[in-house]
Amino acid sequence: MKMIAKRIGTALLLAVFILAPGLLFWIINYAFLSHPRMAESSTPVILASESSFRTIEKELAAAGVILADGRFRILGRMMGVASHLKAGEYLFPPSISPYRVLIMVKEGATYKHQVTIPEGATLNHIATLLAAENLTTIEEFLRLAHDSALLASLNIHGPSLEGYLFPDTYFFERGPKSTETMIRIMSDQMQRVLIQTDAINGLPQYGLDRHGVVTLASIVEKETALVQERSLIARVFLNRLAAGMKLQTDPTVIYGLANFSGNLTRQDLESPSPYNTYRIRGLPPGPISSPGQQAITAVMHPAEESFYYFVSKNDGSHYFSSTLSDHNRAVLQYQTKTNPTNLKVRKQ
Structure with missing residues (x-):
């Protein structure tokens, strides 16, 4: 019996030595080579916060960014990044490799929408510009722009944020609470300008x-x-x-x-x-x-x-x-x- 067990162990060890290089080559080939996809242009994908790695894999496969054959999951575990992926909106180029996909999501290289708020813009105009980029809805933006609690936190003493969002070119990310985040960014920029010009006084x-x-x-x-x-x-x-x-x-x-x-x-x-x-x-x-x-x-x-x-x-x-x-x-x-x-x- 001991002899049989020893032979089986030897055979398994030999199989590992034989298969390991092939498996390693298979993973490396998968990781670094791009694969043909249906999309001819960059693909936007929104990854929700607190999504599991398996959920992220399914969403990327559904969008045509990766192939749905399980290798992405194996690669993620081998790289040790499966539990370190960041939520947000990503724009994946058509020729991206699975390795680059994982690096992008690990580093949080989210897509940023360029929005220019012109001088003299009203709240309604700003809401329309942001909604055109699908960063918010006009209704949600205007609701927060008149929210008394938010106004108080920004030290704005008035019925709305009219006049207190600085006109400039911004790069905004889409994500949870993005509307409030955008408002705070524009308000903070106005505050800096008011300090620089001494208008604060x-x-x-x-x-x-x-x-x-x-x-x-x-x-x-x-x-x-x-x-x-x-x-x-x-x-x-x-x-x-x-x-x-x-x-x-x-x-x-x-x-x-x-x-x-x-x-x-x-x-x-x-x-x-x-x-x-x-x-x-x-x-x-x-x-x-x-x-x-x-x-x-x-x-x-x-x-x-x-x-x-x-x-x-x-x-x-x-x-x-x-x-x-x-x-x-x-x-x-x-x-x-x-x-x-x-x-x-x-x-x-």
């Missing part, structure tokens, strides 16, 4: 705190696209605030309208909206858009001028005036022919 000489500076900067942002005019427009509004004059700025009126047709009417300018700066004195309740750093800087460092008025010259630039009579002449020169009912002459 407001303009006490004009009675403006941080919120007031952001609000005024958002108006400046919407009034002109010309960098060289922003400090001039900021000066106009600061002069009018100091003199107790109404700001009478169209972008605030438009923001307060439920529906805007594209042309301001007399009825619009008489609307009871708290954003109607043709009726109210001082600033509206809050920002009307996300101001960029240049608009914020313009408010903090306005031009040294005595201007109280400006009117469009219909070429993207504006004519600035120190007196109402000069302003009215400019309106007649630049606006009457194109807009006979122009109401900016009412500024006083």
Whole structure:
């Protein structure tokens, strides 16, 4: 009996020596060589958090990233990474090898969506841009943008995040709580800019705190696209605030309208909206858009001028005036022919 057992053991050991090189070659060949797949372009795959290795293997096989023959599981165990794979959205190129797949998921090399938030964007605009990349839904984003607990955690004292998400180019990942994560990233960037420009301390000489500076900067942002005019427009509004004059700025009126047709009417300018700066004195309740750093800087460092008025010259630039009579002449020169009912002459 002992002799038989010894012979069986010897045979098994011999089989291991014979088969091991072949098995090793089989695994190495599988690990490093790409395999033909159905997809001709990169394949996106979302791996949920707390997924088991077997679940991840099935999802990758279903997406056509790997072959569903069990070798991926063996390779993962041999590499010791089966319990160290990270959740998230991945974009696998069509010629990727199983080894590279495991390395990508082990290192968390998730796909990042490039999203550019333009200067002057509103919350609705930002929500639309993010939803277009399937990073969130418009409803979810706007819900969180008005969430009082989230606002408090971000030190935002207002009804929403309007104006407090910095316009910039971002690279966002899709995943659990991604909407809140994106909001925090954009809010933190705005906070950094407010600190850099000293807007965090407001303009006490004009009675403006941080919120007031952001609000005024958002108006400046919407009034002109010309960098060289922003400090001039900021000066106009600061002069009018100091003199107790109404700001009478169209972008605030438009923001307060439920529906805007594209042309301001007399009825619009008489609307009871708290954003109607043709009726109210001082600033509206809050920002009307996300101001960029240049608009914020313009408010903090306005031009040294005595201007109280400006009117469009219909070429993207504006004519600035120190007196109402000069302003009215400019309106007649630049606006009457194109807009006979122009109401900016009412500024006083």
